[in-house]
Amino acid sequence: MNLKNWLFLFWTTLVVGAIGSLVVGLLLQWTNTMELNGTADLLVNVGILLGVGIMVSVYSQMGFFAYMMINYMGTGVFSRTTWQYIQLILAALALLELLFFRTFVGREGKGTSDLVLGILLLLIACVVAYFKSKMTNRSAWIPTLFFMIAVTIVETVGVLKIGVDQATAWIVAPLIACNAYQILILHRVLKPRTQTA
Template sequence: MSIRKWFYLFWTTLLIGAGGAVVAGLALQAVNGRIEFKSTADLFIYPLILFGYGMLVSVYSQLGFFAYLILNYMGTGVFRRKVWQYIQLVLAVLALLELIFLRTFVGGERNVVSDLILGIVILLTAIIVSYFKVRSTNSSAWIPTFFFMTAITIVETIGVLRIGVDSATVFIVIPLIASNAFQILMLHRILKPRTG
């Protein structure tokens, strides 16, 4: 990957994350209405704050993405490709089970409904993104994409899950999922060699 291609991926992911945070923040404000705006200037500053926050979340997402690329490179170097795919699938399922069931039943940390909804959203998003990745590339991309969109996304959300506030979870998960999905779907296009 050249610096120019990485730069393109970096800035477009920043914009995707920023857009996701603006959408999430405005939707939460419309539903909850907890923030009271004192002037018209506040109405314009709030989306700018959301935009900046989304950029920070997208940088966090990019760190997770490059960590996954290194992990995948190491995994394919240590294990045979088929074995590494099975390992990723098992880890993805374990991450989902930990998110949905173990934290509630073993640790008693949160409400089971919130974790179940979050787990289902992450699972459905992972399936949809994996489907589009396979359509754009080949069938061998399904498990790595599914693993990235489930296990890595769950690892990236651990910090906000410890807070235990549903609106904070929504506020980080939407731009994070948008950034992760964009990066994994764009990777093969960016790595594709130039023809001509």
């Protein structure tokens, strides 16, 4: 990946995060009947929502590049098949942590909220993995599933500790959007461009 490709990925992911945070934040505020006093309040509110989305997208990008390094090392140490099994097991463990262990073992989670988040994350991960494998090849299914489940759950640990459903939705929705965007666009960013004479 050259600097031009990285900058394209960086800026477009910032836009995805900002738009995702703005949309989810406004929906949450609309359902919460928040009152804004004038245009200045509205502009400040929009600015805060966009700023949080940008910060979430940067956090998502750190997780994405960390995943790429782990994947690179994993494929260097293990055979391709073994590394795929390891990713599948780690994704399942991360999902179990979110769905059950936080609530029943650690007594940290809120059972219903964690269950809904886990099921939604699994469904979104399967959809993203399906499209990624259609756009590239079948071997992309498990790495995409691992990234969308395990890495996203690791990235959401901080907001899950807050224990407020609205805050979780406000942070997790743009985070999932950024993660899905990055994994789905990666092959296009890395694809060598054909040179025309």
